[in-house]
Amino acid sequence: MQSSLLSVTQNDQRLNYRRRQAVNQVMLGLCGVAALIAILPLAWILLYVVQRGYGSLNLDFFTQLPTPVGVAGGGVFNAIVGSAMVVGLACLMAIPVSLIAAFYVYERPNTLLGTLIRFSTDVLSGVPSIIMGIFAYTVIVLTQGHFSALSGGFALAIIMTPIALRTTEEMLKLVPKTLREGSLALGAADWRTLLQVMLPAAISGVITGIMLGVARVAGEAAPMLFTAFGNPFFSAALDQPIATLPHQVYVYAISPYKDWQDKAWATALVLIALVLSLEVVARGVTSWQQRKLRGR
Amino acid sequence: MSVITAIKLKKRTSRWSELVRRLEHGDVIFRLLTLAAGMLVILAAIGIGFELWQNSARPRAEFGFDFLVGTNWDPVIEDFGALPFLYGTLQTSLFSLLIAVPIGLGIAIFLTELAPDWLLQPVGFVVELLAAVPSVIFGLWGLFVFVPVVVKPFAQFLNGTLGWLPIFEGPVFGPSRLAATLILSIMVLPTLVAISRDVFLAIPPSQREGALGLGATRWEMITQNLIPYGLSGILGAVILALGRAMGETIAVTMVIGNNLDLSASLLHPGYTMASLIANEFTEATTDMYREALILIGFVLFGLTLLVNIIARLLVWRVARRIPTESRA
Structure with a gap:
């Protein structure tokens, strides 16, 4: 009696153990499948954009202005210049502010103001980009009375600021404290220490952060709709509407014309090549940096 | 001298x-x-x-809180209500999380607990690249490839087998809230993965060793120890992804069909707050019309703000316990 009971529970345990192992194997396998699922859309998008866009690419596409519907040829020269201008403007506005504000947050992380700035940064990074567009619209377009490259740059600057600020702060935190203490002990002022000791030590990380920010805002179409507005002609003026690559993709894509839709793919290929190469270089620099640090 | x-x-x-x-x-x-x-x-x-x-004083004065529950949007007679858009935003973003959360957590678990070292970098890299693809390119691909090839057949299948459920009611359209939901679930994956990976990495190894030492399988260790331990951080990641999904504009505008619709069905074309602003802002000729759109923007801003504050508080709580290298 006793022994049979024991064997029953043993048998149960063995079954139970086998069931648990099976569940374990299946679920862990599913986690691997999830990783595959992430790769699928990326590969599909990249391959398809290259396949559809490659045929329309030639030198003219980079040097000519857009042509009207039905006219073959033409390019997106104005949108390339426009994107460069708007993103450049965004950098001019966002980089100084976010670097200097990052110094404040780094020096006084736990004061009321430091917490408030960090909180505001988090709030800004969560605000949808289209809202930034409305903000730029009410602040600049409404007061000036017309769409402009400047307002587009302003909208992108606000999107970029939290990214640049956050990374700079994290990078400053990674610099060994001894460097800072050494500089202060030699009698250098705070600003000298930050600018000439801390910043150079953190610079590659800071540049990486800025590049990631640029990659992010260069692909933004939503805030461009009613700030930079788009322009079928060439313009390099600050106070005129200006074409940008992502906005051009949008305009071409939702048009009912077949030849414009083909151009949407070509423009998308230019845009995605630009954004992803920025991203790849930035990530490459980071991992190279980490390997160098680990090697020491 | x-x-x-x-x-x-x-x-x-x-x-x-x-x-x-x-x-x-x-x-x-x-x-x-x-x-x-x-x-x-x-x-x-x-x-x-x-x-x-x-900049939204006029519609606020005219409609008050009725703006939020008004179902009509007619610029010609200047009667504006936000409900169809509020509904579209909430439905698409919540359903997209339903799909994205299991997959995102699966990837985070794969990256932190399972993957061999040589796979870590490539998979992490792919997820980061997915985050870098511009929204308009998701929209372009969605409009010409994803919707006709995947969404429409899938919608027909859902309608055929589960059509008696209100959310899968016909008729079937290509551009629809389902299309927006599926695109969004791909787009919020990187946010989910990045933050929940940081949360898993912040859990001390002793938690894992303890569970495995007591005879748990790895899956039991994950579900019974790691997930409860990092729950507030994971919730934070989910809510942050919700904020992303609610504010996503261009890709959604291109695939959702842009139609005032309050039916329960995911297969019908709909409208979100963000896509309404993207579509109509430059066409708004009267002050009232434009300010109604800005008021929609204010509602969207308020929603994402609320969602983000909750998420940050949850993530900060975990992150403060053990400082992680980077936070998204």
């Missing part, structure tokens, strides 16, 4: 050094500068809310 110049010189240098001392060798100026930059950041965050509020 020379004595007098010497005294003058001394006076000047002492005044100069006095100034330098007062300014702590420039630190006072530097501190004011950093303070000003910081204030600019705070000002921008407050300014957005203020500007949206300030």
